[in-house]
Amino acid sequence: MPISEQMWLMLVTCFSAVFTSNILLTYFLGMCPFTSVSREVKTSVGLGLAVIFVMTATTMINWVAYHYVLEYFGLEYFRFILFIIIIAAFVQFVEMVIDRYSPRLYQGLGIFLPLITVNCAILGASLFMVIRDYSFIVTVGYGFGSSVGWTLAILAMAGIRQRLTESRIPAGLQGPGITLIIAGLMALAFIGFTGVL
Amino acid sequence: MKKTPEMEKLDNFLRSSRIVAGGFMGEDIRDVDEVIVADTRSVERLGYSLEQVAARMHEITHIAKEGLGVCVDVGAGLKGCVDEAKGRIVCPWPHPASFDKRLTTVTDVESGKEITWSDLHIHLIEEHGFFEGIGSAMRIEPVKLITIIF
Amino acid sequence: MVTVFISVLVISSIGGVLALLLVLSEKFIANYGICTVDINAEKQIEVQGGQSLLSCLVEEDIFIPSACGGRGTCGYCKLKVIEGGGLLLPTETPFLSDQEQKDDIRLSCQVKVRNDIFIEIEKELLSVRQYECICSGIEDLTHDIKLFKFGLAGSEEIDFIAGQYVQLLTPVYFKGGEEVYRAYSVASDPLNKGAIELIIRLVPNGICTTYCFEHLSIGDTILMNGPYGEFHLSDTESPMVFIAGGSGMAPIRCILSHMLNTGSKRKAVYYFGANKVSELFMIDEIKQFENDLDDFRFVPVVALPDPAEHWTGLTGLVTEAVESDLENAADYEAYLCGSPGMIEASGKVLAKLGVPEGKIYFDSFA
Structure with a gap:
């Protein structure tokens, strides 16, 4: 495929990853931090930025590792383990670098980075990229788009939940209960985008 | 009634034992604002305002303080004793205010009725209309307070 | 058979390479070397960089009150960082008043030592230590005052000037509580360094006094730190x-x-x-x-x-x-x-x- 076509495909993939096939609201990946860290907009911004950075970077690294290492040895079925350890090592590494060279950034992202290692949206994005057989350039767009979509969803949820604190919710639904119901409603709204692409 | 996050936080704080052992709310399951509204109403029903009540409490404590722990005549047929402890106690509301740990016990000589308050109580009543939750060890019953001090 | 061998080899070598990478980067990136902590411009201590200021000071036997053990929830471990403490962290701001922030007061458990750091600790705090005490006797003095006798654990000794006070760390003894420090003057002979006696009056609903009166029993261990205070005899011969x-x-x-x-x-x-x-x-x-x-x-x-x-x-x-x-x-x-x-x-x-x-x-x- 020529580069220009790939670039176009990358943009389309990126857009669809944000809206029509949002990794959180259509695939329901990364629900754990989505329900637990969405109490305040401020913290969700921090977590969202960390996810954008880590997801974009790890999908790229994993693409290289998958196509140049696993395929070479014919060990594609090991991708789960490989992706996980690469993500974990990468997050560790990034945390160390940020801590050393940019204390200000570390303040903002530092506490969220370790949380992300176990965020299944990150692993999910790497696995989808393999299943869907994306090229490297498209993978970049997909990783970035998915993470932006995830951030968008958690921000929206945080905004709603901040208002929710002032309303009366039946005792049994307080906390994660109402959050999941809202997530479902948001997912319904996002399905409305499906026709766009 | 809607409950803001600030109210929720205050409610939890009042129920905890961060400032006094046992907390300020006792067994009361009502929200703080419900307690405040109910007690303010019973004060008003007797024809007094929170400011008047607090001012009278201030006045009594001020006279009784001079006794250095010995009960003294504070007028109007009342006896007042002040008991002080070291250190200061802070107001549980989110603003900087702290008070000497001073307890004033007022006895109506004729009826023998007795009530005890701290300097913090005077502030809580004056500024926040809070008499503590029912079942709290240091709750002040507004009706009893008013019948004794006025 | 060969596939099994190759797969194990490949995966473990990838894991090994990543681990090596992390170890190397830890050595080069996360290594802050030896840093100097300068206390009151009088005492310098050399510490391994990268740890929290609180743990550095504790290692050097300088007592900084802390009830939460460095989790940043109690707000007791405040001290003045003149230089080298880095930016104020969001975890610290809830515990510091505007004035304290202006005065460079920080929570020492949240400050990481990354470079040479200059701090100020009140002089009297430098001789403060934490002691483990065992309650050895409780005597009723009046209806609301008791004498509490404590022996220091091991062969520890406390040096104090007559008139100073110590702080007791009240453990959590009811639901929803938090550890608190409360101060009590020492009532015992300063020459008797292995023991401490306190005269405590029950404060109605007081957190620590209630603990001492109703929950503390002979043989219990409690943490105490001190001595503090400027209340002591002058050097004169006046009556x-x-x-x-x-x-x-x-x-x-x-x-x-x-x-x-x-x-x-x-x-x-x-x-x-x-x-x-x-x-x-x-x-x-x-x-x-x-x-x-x-x-x-x-x-x-x-x-x-x-x-x-x-x-x-x-x-x-x-x-x-x-x-x-x-x-x-x-x-x-x-x-x-x-x-x-x-x-x-x-x-x-x-x-x-x-x-x-x-x-x-x-x-x-x-």
Whole structure:
């Protein structure tokens, strides 16, 4: 495929990853931090930025590792383990670098980075990229788009939940209960985008 | 009634034992604002305002303080004793205010009725209309307070 | 067979390479080397960089109060970081007032030592240590005052100046509680370094006093730190007047033991006020100092003795007793310990008797 076509495909993939096939609201990946860290907009911004950075970077690294290492040895079925350890090592590494060279950034992202290692949206994005057989350039767009979509969803949820604190919710639904119901409603709204692409 | 996050936080704080052992709310399951509204109403029903009540409490404590722990005549047929402890106690509301740990016990000589308050109580009543939750060890019953001090 | 071998080899070598990468980067990136912590521009300690300031100081046996163990939830471990502490963290701001933020006060458990760092610790805190104590005795003194005896665990010793106080760390003993520090003056002989005695009065609904009165039993271990405080005898030879009531006897008893130990010949008189005869305690013990010390007088005063109690000593408020008993006190030094109201009233009386304001010392920890 020529580069220009790939670039176009990358943009389309990126857009669809944000809206029509949002990794959180259509695939329901990364629900754990989505329900637990969405109490305040401020913290969700921090977590969202960390996810954008880590997801974009790890999908790229994993693409290289998958196509140049696993395929070479014919060990594609090991991708789960490989992706996980690469993500974990990468997050560790990034945390160390940020801590050393940019204390200000570390303040903002530092506490969220370790949380992300176990965020299944990150692993999910790497696995989808393999299943869907994306090229490297498209993978970049997909990783970035998915993470932006995830951030968008958690921000929206945080905004709603901040208002929710002032309303009366039946005792049994307080906390994660109402959050999941809202997530479902948001997912319904996002399905409305499906026709766009 | 809607409950803001600030109210929720205050409610939890009042129920905890961060400032006094046992907390300020006792067994009361009502929200703080419900307690405040109910007690303010019973004060008003007797024809007094929170400011008047607090001012009278201030006045009594001020006279009784001079006794250095010995009960003294504070007028109007009342006896007042002040008991002080070291250190200061802070107001549980989110603003900087702290008070000497001073307890004033007022006895109506004729009826023998007795009530005890701290300097913090005077502030809580004056500024926040809070008499503590029912079942709290240091709750002040507004009706009893008013019948004794006025 | 070969595939199994290759797959194991490939995956473990990838894992190995990543691990090696992390180890190397840890060595080069996360290595802050040896940093110097400069305390009050007097003492420099060398520490391995990368850890929290609190743990560096604790390692050097400098006690910084901390109830939460460095989780940043108690807000006790404040100290002044003049330079090298980096930016104020969001985890610290809830515990610091605007003034404290302006004064460079930080939570030492949240400050990471990344480079040379300059801090200021109050001088008296430098000699403060934490001690593990075992409660060895509880005696009732009055209906709401008890004497608590503690022995220091192991062969630990505490050095303190008579009149200083220690803090008890109250453990969590009810649901929803949090550990708190409360200060109590030491009542025991400063020469007896392996033990501490405290005179504690029950404060209604007080967190620590309730714990001591209702939950602490002989044999229990409790954490204590100290000594703190500027309340102690001056170096002069002026005659002294002590005024104390209730649990305020603690530092005075300690000071009297100290005077006995040092063979002090200073003239001293101690007015001990109580409301009823039943609220007096340790009378015989303090009376004994009259025989042991050169020139000491003990004057218990009871405000309202019950006729049935057959009180023969002075009656009235302690301040009235001081006023009538001490005629001219211009050359006296005064040491007060008790409730704020008593200190205030005594201050007025002493001023009237001619004691200069600078010579009135009182125990005023809050």
